Amino acid sequence: MTELFDILVNPALWVAVLRIATPLILGTLGVLWCERAGVLNLGIEGIMVAGAFAGWLAVYHGLPLAVGVLVAAATGAAFGLLHAGLTVGLAVSQHVSGLGITLLATALSYYGYRVSFPKVERPPSIEPFAPMDWLPIPILAQQTPMTLLALVLVPLTAWLLYRTPAGLAVRMVGESPQAAESQGLSVARTRTAAIVVGSALMGVAGSFITLSAFNAFFFNMINGRGWICVALVVFASWRPGKALLGALLFAFFDALQLRLQQSGVFDVPYQLFLMLPYVLSIAALVLVARKASYPQALMKPYRKGER
Numbered sequence: 001m002t003e004l005f006d007i008l009v010n011p012a013l014w015v016a017v018l019r020i021a022t023p024l025i026l027g028t029l030g031v032l033w034c035e036r037a038g039v040l041n042l043g044i045e046g047i048m049v050a051g052a053f054a055g056w057l058a059v060y061h062g063l064p065l066a067v068g069v070l071v072a073a074a075t076g077a078a079f080g081l082l083h084a085g086l087t088v089g090l091a092v093s094q095h096v097s098g099l100g101i102t103l104l105a106t107a108l109s110y111y112g113y114r115v116s117f118p119k120v121e122r123p124p125s126i127e128p129f130a131p132m133d134w135l136p137i138p139i140l141a142q143q144t145p146m147t148l149l150a151l152v153l154v155p156l157t158a159w160l161l162y163r164t165p166a167g168l169a170v171r172m173v174g175e176s177p178q179a180a181e182s183q184g185l186s187v188a189r190t191r192t193a194a195i196v197v198g199s200a201l202m203g204v205a206g207s208f209i210t211l212s213a214f215n216a217f218f219f220n221m222i223n224g225r226g227w228i229c230v231a232l233v234v235f236a237s238w239r240p241g242k243a244l245l246g247a248l249l250f251a252f253f254d255a256l257q258l259r260l261q262q263s264g265v266f267d268v269p270y271q272l273f274l275m276l277p278y279v280l281s282i283a284a285l286v287l288v289a290r291k292a293s294y295p296q297a298l299m300k301p302y303r304k305g306e307r
Contacts, residue, residue, distance in 0.1 A: 007259045015142045016258075019213065021251035022143075023048070025150040026205035027229035028236065028243040029157050030076075033198030035233055036161065037191045038174040038297040042098025043083050044202045045226030046105030047076045051203030053109040056210035056217045057116065059126045069146070069207050076203020077196045079105050084192040091301035102226070110219060123216035144212040146204075151244075153201070158240040170194045174295035177302040187302050202226070228281075235285045237292040249284065253277030 007013060027044060034041040055072030059065055079101055086097040117124060129144035140148070161167035169190050172180040177187040205225075210217050228250060236242035254277040 004260075007256070011138060013255055013259060014139050016255040017248060017251045018139060018143055018147055019251075020254050021247040022147045022150045022212070023205040023208045023225055024229055024232060024247035024250060025154065025244055026201050026208065027226060028232045028247055029150075029153055029240060030198040030201030030205065031229050031233045032157070032236070032238060032240065032243055033170070033194050033201065034080075035298055036174045036238060036295060037170050037194035038177065038295055038300065038302070039084070039087055039191055039195055040094040040098060040299050041080070041083060041101075041195060041198060041202075042095060042230065043079060043101025043105065043199070044098075044229055045222060045224070046102030046109075047079050047199055047202040048206030048209075048222045048226050049109045050079060050105040051076050051206030052210045052221065053113060053206075053217050054203070055207030056126060057112070059211060060124060065129055065211055068211055069204055072203040072207030072211075073200040074203070076206070077200040080196040080199025080202075081192070083199065084195040087301070088188050088191045088195070091303065094299050094301075113217060113219075123218045125215045126211070128210075128215045129212045146208045146212045149204075150208075154240050154244045161240070171295075173302075174297055177297055177300075181304065187304065191302075202229075205229075231281070231285055234292055234294075235281075235288050237288070238295060246284075250277055250281050253280050 027048060031041060031044060051072035054075040055068040058071040059068035063071070083097055083101050086092040086100075087094045129146060131142050131144060132148065133141055135141040159167075161171060169180065169185050170193075172183070172185065173187045173190045173194075180187055180190070206222060209221055214221070232243060232246040232250065235246040257274065257276040260276075
């Protein structure tokens with residue numbers, strides 16, 4: 001148990017927790033915007049792949065890192081607009097559209113990589129974001145500006161959703177689109193805007209992997225993070241503050257299992273350690289989700305004039 005205590009008090013663990021949590025925070029906020037407006041976006045996994053590739057490719061061709069993040073956001077927004085056109089405009093199944101977006105975005109990204117680099121043996125690299133050494137808080141000083149961006153976006157999202165007319169409109173179309181329409185709101189425009197904003201955040205979440213955590217793009221690097229974000233929104237009961245807590249909780253389990261493997265504290269197969277963050281997250285999800293209050297119009301198509 002002494003080794004376990006040493007792991008828990010080591011600042012390196014908490015640095016890793018915050019780093020692992022960053023793309024989850026951004027992705028979960030993106031899902032939250034979509035679902036608060038009543039639309040499930042299962043395209044997040046593919047959108048994160050596309051954001052990771054587009055942002056990295058932009059920087060590889062000489063654009064600044066900040067512009068690479070904006071390119072990733074624009075890429076995510078474009079796929080979000082496609083998803084909105086299918087689910088809001090044409091009332092296509094949100095599950096089918098989202099999975100189709102994931103397949104399309106992933107395939108286009110991999111194809112773009114093969115076309116751009118047909119003969120490379122190892123992924124080309126870039127110079128990623130540097131740690132913020134100027135910050136007085138040691139754990140934050142070892143993070144990059146994208147982590148700071150993710151942390152700032154949590155209270156900003158809460159303020160926008162609960163303290164502004166635009167946030168009220170988003171929540172209203174997610175709870176009762178009929179009531180929103182009776183107040184003169186355009187359900188289609190509001191839902192489309194929320195999906196585009198949420199998808200842009202998903203693209204930024206993907207870009208963190210290539211522009212901050214790593215310095216290259218390679219296949220399967222998103223590794224299911226998008227699906228984790230979908231589950232974390234349920235864990236968070238569709239609230240930004242709880243979304244941050246859920247992302248940190250999963251990241252803690254993930255960082256802990258890596259260090260437990262290395263320490264040899266428990267003599268068990270390493271696969272059990274790999275399972276740890278997912279098993280514990282599922283357990284937490286089951287405990288919380290039963291009392292979660294979800295948006296009442298989630299996954300329900302709406303056509304103007306319907307009652």
